[in-house]
Amino acid sequence: MKKNIYDFKVTEIDGQEISLDTYKGKVLLIVNTASRCGYTPQLTGLQKLYEAYKEQGLEILAFPSNDFGDQEPLEGEAIQEFCSLEYRTTFPVFDKINVIGRKAHPLYKYLSSKDENGKFYAKPKWNFHKYLIDREGNLVDYFFTFTKPTSKKIIRQIEKLLNES
DSSP states (O other): OOOOGGGOEEEBTTSOEEEGGGGTTSEEEEEEEOTTSTTTTHHHHHHHHHHHHGGGTEEEEEEEOOTTTTOOOOOTHHHHHHHHHHHOOOSOBBOOOOOSSTTOOHHHHHHHOHHHHSSOOOOOSSTTOEEEEOTTSOEEEEEOTTSOTTOHHHHHHHHHHHHTO
16 A cells, blocks of 8 residues: 555654644645744745635644754744744644654655655755645645745645645
8 A cells, every 4th residue: 555644643842743644635735944044934934825725725734853054953842932933833833853864754754755755756955845745645746945935836736736625
């Protein structure tokens, strides 16, 4: 049987483990974030996307990571507080993980390896790499760090997936 993201468990910012099958039927944008990155202002764009499409079934899942330039010095609740106070985010922010290398979280190993996801080799090269997942939990596309969350390219793909239901 083919794997999809519903086969993975992740840890919420409060330390509680949940299965990603919690998000079955939703379109997901999964993003590795960092609070001290030049791209951190993308949190504003991610929040705009979330507000615009949440009612139609979009969820944004943020996974803080310190893998690039040690740009995520915060831990646990401090990360959530930073995102919500500085950028007014309301989408889920999960516990800090590794997204590359031998210690990469199994979800990110799946997302970045064509051998596992069957579609793309798409390893994050920096913070704010984005993965788009359809309502069935399959990887559909990915977007490099420099692609703004509110870019036409991302919005077009999200709208297409939201309208396929």
